Amino acid sequence: xxxxxxxxxxxxxxxxxxxxxxxxxxxxxxxxxxxxxxxxxxxxxxxxxxxxxxxxxxxxxxxxxxxxxxxxxxxxxxxxxxxxxxxxxxxxxxxxxxxxxxxxxxxxxxxxxxxxxxxxxxxxxxxxxxxxxxxxxxxxxxxxxxxxxxxxxxxxxxxxxxxxxxxxxxxxxxxxxxxxxxxxxxxxxxxxxxxxxxxxxxxxxxxxxxxxxxxxxxxxxxxxxxxxxxxxxxxxxxxxxxxxxxxxxxxxxxxxxxxxxxxxxxxxxxxxxxxxxxxxxxxxxxxxxxxxxxxxxxxxxxxxxxxxxxxxxxxxxxxxxxxxxxxxxxxxxxxxxxxxxxxxxxxxxxxxxxxxxxxxxxxxxx
Amino acid sequence: xxxxxxxxxxxxxxxxxxxxxxxxxxxxxxxxxxxxxxxxxxxxxxxxxxxxxxxxxxxxxxxxxxxxxxxxxxxxxxxxxxxxxxxxxxxxxxxxxxxxxxxxxxxxxxxxxxxxxxxxxxxxxxxxxxxxxxxxxxxxxxxxxxxxxxxxxxxxxxxxxxxxxxxxxxxxxxxxxxxxxxxxxxxxxxxxxxxxxxxxxxxxxxxxxxxxxxxxxxxxxxxxxxxxxxxxxxxxxxxxxxxxxxxxxxxxxxxxxxxxxxxxxxxxxxxxxxxxxxxxxxxxxxxxxxxxxxxxxxxxxxxxxxxxxxxxxxxxxxxxxxxxxxxxxxxxxxxxxxxxxxxxxxxxxxxxxxxxxxxxxxxxxxxxxxxxxxxxxxxxxxxxxxxxxxxxxxxxxxxxxxxxxxxxxxxxxxxxxxxxxxxxxxxxxxxxxxxxxxxxxxxxxxxxxxxxxxxxxxxxxxxxxxxxxxxxxxxxxxxxxxxxxxxxxxxxxxxxxxxxxxxxxxxxxxxxxxxxxxxxxxxxxxxxxxxxxxxxxxxxxxxxxxxxxxxxxxxxx
Numbered sequence: 001x002x003x004x005x006x007x008x009x010x011x012x013x014x015x016x017x018x019x020x021x022x023x024x025x026x027x028x029x030x031x032x033x034x035x036x037x038x039x040x041x042x043x044x045x046x047x048x049x050x051x052x053x054x055x056x057x058x059x060x061x062x063x064x065x066x067x068x069x070x071x072x073x074x075x076x077x078x079x080x081x082x083x084x085x086x087x088x089x090x091x092x093x094x095x096x097x098x099x100x101x102x103x104x105x106x107x108x109x110x111x112x113x114x115x116x117x118x119x120x121x122x123x124x125x126x127x128x129x130x131x132x133x134x135x136x137x138x139x140x141x142x143x144x145x146x147x148x149x150x151x152x153x154x155x156x157x158x159x160x161x162x163x164x165x166x167x168x169x170x171x172x173x174x175x176x177x178x179x180x181x182x183x184x185x186x187x188x189x190x191x192x193x194x195x196x197x198x199x200x201x202x203x204x205x206x207x208x209x210x211x212x213x214x215x216x217x218x219x220x221x222x223x224x225x226x227x228x229x230x231x232x233x234x235x236x237x238x239x240x241x242x243x244x245x246x247x248x249x250x251x252x253x254x255x256x257x258x259x260x261x262x263x264x265x266x267x268x269x270x271x272x273x274x275x276x277x278x279x280x281x282x283x284x285x286x287x288x289x290x291x292x293x294x295x296x297x298x299x300x301x302x303x304x305x306x307x308x309x310x311x312x313x314x315x316x317x318x319x320x321x322x323x324x325x326x327x328x329x330x331x332x333x334x335x336x337x338x339x340x341x342x343x344x345x346x347x348x349x350x351x352x353x354x355x356x357x358x359x360x361x362x363x364x365x366x
Numbered sequence: 367x368x369x370x371x372x373x374x375x376x377x378x379x380x381x382x383x384x385x386x387x388x389x390x391x392x393x394x395x396x397x398x399x400x401x402x403x404x405x406x407x408x409x410x411x412x413x414x415x416x417x418x419x420x421x422x423x424x425x426x427x428x429x430x431x432x433x434x435x436x437x438x439x440x441x442x443x444x445x446x447x448x449x450x451x452x453x454x455x456x457x458x459x460x461x462x463x464x465x466x467x468x469x470x471x472x473x474x475x476x477x478x479x480x481x482x483x484x485x486x487x488x489x490x491x492x493x494x495x496x497x498x499x500x501x502x503x504x505x506x507x508x509x510x511x512x513x514x515x516x517x518x519x520x521x522x523x524x525x526x527x528x529x530x531x532x533x534x535x536x537x538x539x540x541x542x543x544x545x546x547x548x549x550x551x552x553x554x555x556x557x558x559x560x561x562x563x564x565x566x567x568x569x570x571x572x573x574x575x576x577x578x579x580x581x582x583x584x585x586x587x588x589x590x591x592x593x594x595x596x597x598x599x600x601x602x603x604x605x606x607x608x609x610x611x612x613x614x615x616x617x618x619x620x621x622x623x624x625x626x627x628x629x630x631x632x633x634x635x636x637x638x639x640x641x642x643x644x645x646x647x648x649x650x651x652x653x654x655x656x657x658x659x660x661x662x663x664x665x666x667x668x669x670x671x672x673x674x675x676x677x678x679x680x681x682x683x684x685x686x687x688x689x690x691x692x693x694x695x696x697x698x699x700x701x702x703x704x705x706x707x708x709x710x711x712x713x714x715x716x717x718x719x720x721x722x723x724x725x726x727x728x729x730x731x732x733x734x735x736x737x738x739x740x741x742x743x744x745x746x747x748x749x750x751x752x753x754x755x756x757x758x759x760x761x762x763x764x765x766x767x768x769x770x771x772x773x774x775x776x777x778x779x780x781x782x783x784x785x786x787x788x789x790x791x792x793x794x795x796x797x798x799x800x801x802x803x804x805x806x807x808x809x810x811x812x813x814x815x816x817x818x819x820x821x822x823x824x825x826x827x828x829x830x831x832x833x834x835x836x837x838x839x840x841x842x843x844x845x846x847x848x849x850x851x852x853x854x855x856x857x858x859x860x861x862x863x864x865x866x867x868x869x870x871x872x873x874x875x876x877x878x879x880x881x882x883x884x885x886x887x888x889x890x891x892x893x894x895x896x897x898x899x900x901x902x903x904x905x906x907x908x909x910x911x912x913x914x915x916x917x918x919x920x921x922x923x
Binding site for chain 2: 015016017018019020021022023024027028029033035036063064065066067068290291293294295
């Protein structure tokens with residue numbers, strides 16, 4: 001076993017202040033209580049097997065914990081105990097098996113991972129054939145899901161139009177494992193990591209442009225020192241828009257509110273780039289949630305929650321979020337994460353709001 | 367050479383796990399060892415008498431005492447040597463209690479380690495030479511940096527004792543934070559009045575010079591003769607002082623550091639300091655709902671402030687009390703992790719506040735959501751185990767104390783150390799709580815860690831008393847452990863000059879060698895270790911001595 005990425009011994013220093021529970025997007029409306037889990041962990045008490053799966057890995061507890069206990073990491077540790085014994089929800093089990101076989105949690109054919117490029121009117125070279133060795137990392141959900149597939153298509157189109165050379169890996173790309181590690185299956189995570197790293201090394205990759213904040217987080221923080229520059233695509237585009245390399249022709253006359261994805265914002269500090277991009281678009285009336293930036297509310301898509309449903313019936317955060325946006329008078333909720341798009345859209349449509357991934361807005365004004 | 371070895375039993379402490387008799391016999395056979403004795407308590411009066419008698423009768427010129435740690439009783443045994451008319455620097459202490467008997471129960475292993483340690487001491491002591499403590503002349507004057515309540519009390523004490531005082535203050539008026547407080551714990555007096563009284567007293571003294579709007583730009587010299595360069599409104603000024611008291615106070619924690627609290631974005635979210643200054647002018651409804659948050663900027667690893675600021679619980683209680691006094695029907699809820707009402711009377715005040723109807727909820731508030739209708743506070747009541755969201759009209763953040771913003775600057779100018787939280791570090795937390803590691807430089811008040819007004823005043827006075835004791839005679843003894851340079855070996859590379867923290871190494875341009883300014887040398891040994899030509903030695907810690915000591919311990923001799 002590889003050494004744990006994050007030290008979780010600090011659970012013994014927990015002072016039970018409740019900052020984690022209060023910060024948690026799940027606590028209060030479900031049986032989930034982070035502080036109680038930490039208490040039980042301190043004493044190595046039995047934990048009900050359904051409990052740890054409420055966590056969305058949004059990281060709010062870990063960012064705010066005054067003792068730096070890193071509760072979200074302790075929860076991963078708790079989950080790994082259940083994973084080892086096989087006491088896990090069937091849907092989670094299925095996602096793990098799928099990832100093991102097809103290298104994506106949805107179990108789609110690995111051979112079709114690069115199929116999204118068919119929607120393009122130009123060819124993307126394999127990354128090995130590029131001079132810059134700059135890789136556009138697709139991400140599982142964006143490679144297969146019809147709703148999210150537009151994101152790589154859009155970003156690839158923009159990059160291509162402005163002469164940024166890049167390549168893809170196609171079916172050689174495997175799941176980044178960000179969610180797999182959070183489910184508690186560190187063995188499988190290491191396997192995925194190994195596979196990706198081997199491919200990165202083989203083709204001498206120098207730079208990765210991640211389309212999903214989840215993939216970016218894994219490459220930036222959990223793949224060890226790869227000597228590869230990793231950035232989210234908004235980090236790449238924001239300066240180009242600022243210095244005038246990218247200019248917009250159209251206008252977007254709508255009230256747009258921006259939702260910070262947890263893995264882009266509070267966990268990696270990328271708050272301003274997406275905002276800067278949106279504010280540059282002509283016609284946009286830019287709005288902010290009260291709970292924005294570090295205090296953004298999780299969409300409930302992380303930590304394996306994309307793959308299964310918890311049993312408790314409660315008012316989903318997506319609903320709260322859409323209501324907040326509605327009250328602010330927004331017409332469009334913009335975000336920069338495929339999970340957020342998927343989760344927010346259903347409720348938004350009911351309220352007559354649109355959910356747009358940032359690249360979708362950009363495509364309309366370019 | 368005539369060496370006496372005295373091995374202490376320390377009652378049962380050493381004797382039970384070290385075979386002292388065997389050690390005595392072993393060392394008695396060594397050439398040059400004329401006395402080898404064991405004794406129940408060598409620090410006791412009969413024990414001291416025994417040593418004194420041995421020194422006189424046997425004409426000892428080296429004394430090795432194997433007992434407790436050298437940091438205990440060293441002064442006592444040095445005095446004993448002086449009384450017995452031999453140089454106190456011919457004493458060697460060997461720790462066979464802390465380093466041997468207290469470590470384990472195995473008598474064989476302990477005895478063997480004790481034997482080797484004493485052996486090392488014996489070989490080392492053979493190199494000892496008599497040393498004389500230096501006498502330096504000291505200026506009977508003090509530089510007090512910082513004109514807050516702590517600096518003022520230090521300056522007042524020193525000036526009353528007749529010592530020349532230079533008080534410098536960065537701001538344009540004296541008084542620091544206390545000047546802005548309207549209700550100083552415990553008597554509830556106006557801070558401004560307290561300060562004005564102190565200033566009046568100080569200005570009545572004829573031996574005080576006050577410099578406001580003044581910063582310190584350079585600092586040199588050594589104990590008894592420090593030289594400071596000041597940047598005053600009237601231009602640059604240089605002055606010399608025998609000692610320094612640093613009393614630069616604290617910075618209030620900037621609550622904007624914590625984004626979930628939205629401080630600075632909404633005027634209904636204020637700090638205890640804001641309340642202290644403008645509490646009277648707050649516009650609140652008839653039955654205000656007020657939330658008070660403890661531990662803002664304290665006990666928080668995420669912002670690098672793991673310490674308890676000690677003052678904020680009482681501040682929070684005072685705010686609660688003030689609101690309840692002004693609005694009897696107010697709903698006041700205090701959110702705490704632990705209530706630590708430190709000062710005397712604090713716990714009783716907590717009880718009073720509870721009786722008045724202030725509610726205490728054990729919760730570290732997770733976030734404040736400022737909506738137009740009311741400010742929502744979200745957190746977990748950890749005693750009920752329930753997440754709550756409640757609306758308030760006013761939120762008061764009980765902010766903690768952060769290190770002073772100039773702490774790094776002053777530390778680098780005066781070459782003193784900061785602790786991990788960036789407050790000034792004392793030389794010893796129990797035994798020398800007012801001293802820094804540099805002789806004659808003292809710390810006072812909250813710049814050495816969170817303190818309330820009363821403690822800051824006391825701390826200032828205590829440092830002043832210590833400094834007065836150091837300077838009052840006009841001369842002082844300093845340790846003779848200083849560096850010396852062999853000019854024949856010195857190549858003039860001047861690496862030692864850069865290594866020296868006390869600026870005691872001077873370069874002779876004509877002879878192209880360095881020499882040591884004895885009065886300035888602190889005996890740290892950095893030059894000694896840096897010198898590539900081995901031209902520098904340190905009195906009392908010569909290279910040959912240390913080589914022999916190590917070799918003896920490893921039985922390589």
